[in-house]
Amino acid sequence: MAATSISSATNKLTDQSPPLPLHTTAARSSATRLSFTNSSISLQKLAISASSTNQSSRGSAVSALKTARESEQASKPRNSDPAEKSPKPTVLVSEKLGEAGLDLLRSYGNVECLYSLSPEDLCAKIGEFDALIVRSGTKVTRQVFEAAKGKLKVVGRAGVGIDNVDLQAATEFGCLVVNAPTANTIAAAEHGIALLAGMARNVAQADASMKAGEWQRTKYVGVSLVGKTLAIMGFGKVGSEVARRAKGLGMHVIAHDPYAPADRARALGVELVSFDQAISTADFVSLHMPLTPTTNKIFNDATFAKMKKGVRIINVARGGVIDEDALVRALDEGIVAQAALDVFTKEPPSKDSKLVQHENVTVTPHLGASTKEAQEGVAVEIAEAVVGALRGELSATAVNAPMVPPEVMSELAPYVTLAEKLGRLAVQLAAGGSGIQSVKVVYGSSRDSDNLDTRLLRAMIVKGIIEPISDAHINLVNADFIAKQKGLRISEEKLAVDSSPDSPIDSVQVQISNVGSKLESALLENGNISIEGRVKDGMPHLTRVGAFSVDVSLEGNLILCRQVDQPGMIGTVGNILGESNVNVSFMSVSRTVKRVKAIMAIGVDEAPDKETLKKIGEVPAIEEFVFLDL
Numbered sequence: 299m300a301a302t303s304i305s306s307a308t309n310k311l312t313d314q315s316p317p318l319p320l321h322t323t324a325a326r327s328s329a330t331r332l333s334f335t336n337s338s339i340s341l342q343k344l345a346i347s348a349s350s351t352n353q354s355s356r357g358s359a360v361s362a363l364k365t366a367r368e369s370e371q372a373s374k375p376r377n378s379d380p381a382e383k384s385p386k387p388t389v390l391v392s393e394k395l396g397e398a399g400l401d402l403l404r405s406y407g408n409v410e411c412l413y414s415l416s417p418e419d420l421c422a423k424i425g426e427f428d429a430l431i432v433r434s435g436t437k438v439t440r441q442v443f444e445a446a447k448g449k450l451k452v453v454g455r456a457g458v459g460i461d462n463v464d465l466q467a468a469t470e471f472g473c474l475v476v477n478a479p480t481a482n483t484i485a486a487a488e489h490g491i492a493l494l495a496g497m498a499r500n501v502a503q504a505d506a507s508m509k510a511g512e513w514q515r516t517k518y519v520g521v522s523l524v525g526k527t528l529a530i531m532g533f534g535k536v537g538s539e540v541a542r543r544a545k546g547l548g549m550h551v552i553a554h555d556p557y558a559p560a561d562r563a564r565a566l567g568v569e570l571v572s573f574d575q576a577i578s579t580a581d582f583v584s585l586h587m588p589l590t591p592t593t594n595k596i597f598n599d600a601t602f603a604k605m606k607k608g609v610r611i612i613n614v615a616r617g618g619v620i621d622e623d624a625l626v627r628a629l630d631e632g633i634v635a636q637a638a639l640d641v642f643t644k645e646p647p648s649k650d651s652k653l654v655q656h657e658n659v660t661v662t663p664h665l666g667a668s669t670k671e672a673q674e675g676v677a678v679e680i681a682e683a684v685v686g687a688l689r690g691e692l693s694a695t696a697v698n699a700p701m702v703p704p705e706v707m708s709e710l711a712p713y714v715t716l717a718e719k720l721g722r723l724a725v726q727l728a729a730g731g732s733g734i735q736s737v738k739v740v741y742g743s744s745r746d747s748d749n750l751d752t753r754l755l756r757a758m759i760v761k762g763i764i765e766p767i768s769d770a771h772i773n774l775v776n777a778d779f780i781a782k783q784k785g786l787r788i789s790e791e792k793l794a795v796d797s798s799p800d801s802p803i804d805s806v807q808v809q810i811s812n813v814g815s816k817l818e819s820a821l822l823e824n825g826n827i828s829i830e831g832r833v834k835d836g837m838p839h840l841t842r843v844g845a846f847s848v849d850v851s852l853e854g855n856l857i858l859c860r861q862v863d864q865p866g867m868i869g870t871v872g873n874i875l876g877e878s879n880v881n882v883s884f885m886s887v888s889r890t891v892k893r894v895k896a897i898m899a900i901g902v903d904e905a906p907d908k909e910t911l912k913k914i915g916e917v918p919a920i921e922e923f924v925f926l927d928l
């Protein structure tokens with residue numbers, strides 16, 4: 299049997315990776331909407347319902363991660379969703395949203411539309427809501443998440459750009475962020491083309507001049523588009539659609555995008571080139587990248603200096619990708635002949651903005667997504683994503699959580715409870731839980747590492763380990779972040795075993811290193827606390843403690859004892875429990891050497907009182923024992 303480290307290719311969340319794989323636009327471009335079957339809905343709940351219990355007590359957070367048995371029940375038709383029996387979720391919509399989307403939201407929750415909240419008012423109100431839906435005008439800052447005090451479970455961005463949402467803070471607070479990445483693509487591309495053509499022919503300036511009573515035919519001579527080179531900066535959804543349309547206008551289209559696949563560009567007859575090549579050869583430069591720390595002011599004095607004199611710039615992406623003062627200088631110097639801008643660093647820009655007032659600049663007030671069709675589409679897209687998230691489904695448009703495909707969720711569902719319980723048991727075996735720094739998880743599986751996606755299980759193990767010893771509430775969104783914050787290093791290994799390939803995992807072993815144990819028998823020779831579990835008949839079982847094989851269903855509570863292997867031990871302990879009316883659900887005895895040492899694992903429905911536990915400890919043959927709360 300060979301152990302391999304699970305590669306980062308499978309495991310997108312590693313110790314070294316940033317807290318969470320915030321969505322890269324490249325990856326998201328190819329994201330498709332997941333359609334959930336009734337049975338997969340309940341299984342997906344296992345992951346996100348953890349986030350929906352953020353503010354609840356430890357007990358309810360645990361119960362939100364349904365046991366396999368509960369998940370079977372939950373796989374009944376959608377209308378049996380237990381969330382629908384509890385008070386309706388509350389949704390705050392802070393910017394204008396299409397009616398179809400609002401209707402959908404109202405069918406699931408209580409919706410309040412408050413369109414002109416100040417940042418202070420938003421903070422004052424947010425603690426009442428489970429979900430917040432915004433467009434680009436609402437800044438969802440760290441203060442908003444702090445003010446929500448754990449109530450806010452999902453932020454829905456009704457559009458593409460998520461630069462107005464503090465994703466790091468959302469992640470830290472375990473709040474899922476979803477967006478609506480597809481419904482306004484065409485609208486934005488059409489607006490880009492409108493600005494391109496309108497700018498080239500001075501439509502806006504000529505219109506204003508005529509309305510001022512003038513008739514200026516020579517002043518507004520334009521430039522032609524056909525045969526000109528257009529550089530698309532950011533060849534994602536909008537950029538590709540602009541390229542497609544520009545080709546139709548007879549333009550020569552090149553593009554720069556470090557993450558775009560060359561074959562997609564080739565299919566549209568677009569050449570992918572370097573940044574410098576794009577900006578230095580283009581007659582028109584159209585911006586379509588997201589605003590990120592890397593793209594912030596990526597168009598500045600230095601880049602304008604590299605451009606062809608007389609270049610024309612279109613920006614329907616984000617104002618922040620341009621250094622606006624530098625653009626004014628480039629316009630004044632004639633490097634940039636014209637600019638057409640839909641977006642601004644500060645929106646709305648100040649009334650006396652030199653850029654807005656510049657005679658060679660055409661402006662629109664962030665209208666890229668503003669068509670009736672796009673707004674209805676975006677509203678439905680975001681409403682579906684938010685309702686899905688509130689129901690506990692994993693969203694295909696999640697931007698701060700790993701996207702675990704439904705088929706993977708469905709396969710791993712039985713192991714979710716096992717993973718959390720093993721984490722919970724392992725930490726209780728450690729002497730002085732808060733000192734845990736290093737946890738190794740070994741998955742026994744016949745699958746190769748690339749076919750074993752363990753992110754969900756790792757999150758649940760982290761949950762099991764951390765929640766009992768802290769006030770953190772952990773879910774798939776924030777598990778890796780909180781582990782890192784607590785100084786907990788999780789490493790994962792896959793052990794090749796000869797088991798059925800139909801089942802993704804044969805066993806899960808959790809080892810904690812460099813801490814003492816409350817139960818010496820749980821230690822391996824290397825000094826690590828070690829427990830192992832398996833799923834049997836859909837139920838989580840503890841199958842190994844240290845070097846001892848056991849077999850006990852992980853329900854209720856557990857007593858682990860090490861004793862001298864001698865007759866009558868089962869009866870003695872059983873009697874003590876029986877006298878206290880504690881029902882034994884499972885019992886398993888395993889020994890190392892006949893008549894020398896044995897370990898007994900006893901599942902109990904009720905937690906024994908202190909007196910009963912004391913009596914067990916006083917049985918002469920019992921060398922050590924521990925009571926574990928599952």
Ligand SMILES: NC(=O)c1ccc[n+]([C@@H]2O[C@H](COP(=O)([O-])OP(=O)(O)OC[C@H]3O[C@@H](n4cnc5c(N)ncnc54)[C@H](O)[C@@H]3O)[C@@H](O)[C@H]2O)c1
Nearest residue numbers: 323459486532533534535536555557587588614615666667
């Ligand atoms: N004006 C509007 O109303 C409006 C409407 C829709 C979208 N947008 C904005 O347009 C932009 C593009 O949206 P989209 O839906 O096409 O997103 P997208 O994620 O599909 O595409 C963005 C592309 O930019 C690329 N990119 C990232 N960093 C880059 C860099 N440094 N240089 C070049 N390319 C880079 C990505 O690889 C990706 O292919 C976003 O900023 C979005 O917010 C604005």
Ligand SMILES: O=C(O)[C@H](O)COP(=O)(O)O
Nearest residue numbers: 433434435457458459667
């Ligand atoms: O990123 C987007 O989707 C666009 O910029 C649209 O923003 P809006 O929803 O504020 O119109």
